[in-house]
Amino acid sequence: MGTPGTSTTMRIGAVAERAGLSLRTLRHWDEVGLVTPSGRTDGGFRLYTDSDVDRILLVRRMKPLGFSLDEMADLLDVVHRLGAGETTDPDGADLRARLDEFTTTSRARRADLARKLDMADELITLLGAV
Incomplete structure (x- = not known):
């Protein structure tokens, strides 16, 4: 994740390049409230901190696993709150248990x-043998 003790801000283009995502994706995540930039310039350009980028990278890692936007937001909340030293939800649920569910x-x-990749490899091998 980000380097402790440093706080840089980046515009959306630099973040998109660093995260390997499109500007459109980052704007969409902002619009739906998934990952909101920490600030804006006087001209309205989005400014992201290292912490924002860490959140973006976490979401990027969840995408191939098919998590919904709501699930992504929930995990971001759990990770944030655990990082802040919280251990329980207001309703008494254990954040660590929720994290374990996401891990499972x-x-x-x-x-x-992995099974799908194995099948794709088999197909490629079969096609190469024709």
């Missing part, structure tokens, strides 16, 4: 992707 789900979805 991520492992299952990764295994599914």
Whole structure:
């Protein structure tokens, strides 16, 4: 994640390049409230901090696993609150348990992707043998 003790701000283009995402994706995530930039210039340009970029990279890693925007927002909340030293939700749920659920789900979805990649490799091999 970001370097402790440093706080740089970047415009959306630099963030898009660093994260390997399109400007459109970053704007959409802002519009739906998933990852909102920490500031704006006087001219209205989005400004992202290292912490914002860390959140963007976390979301980018969730995308291939098929998490919904709501699930992504929930995980971002859990990670943020655990990072701030919280351990329970206002309703008494344990944040660490919620994180464990995301970990379990991520492992299952990764295994599914691995099976699909194996099938794709088999197909490529079969096609190469024709």
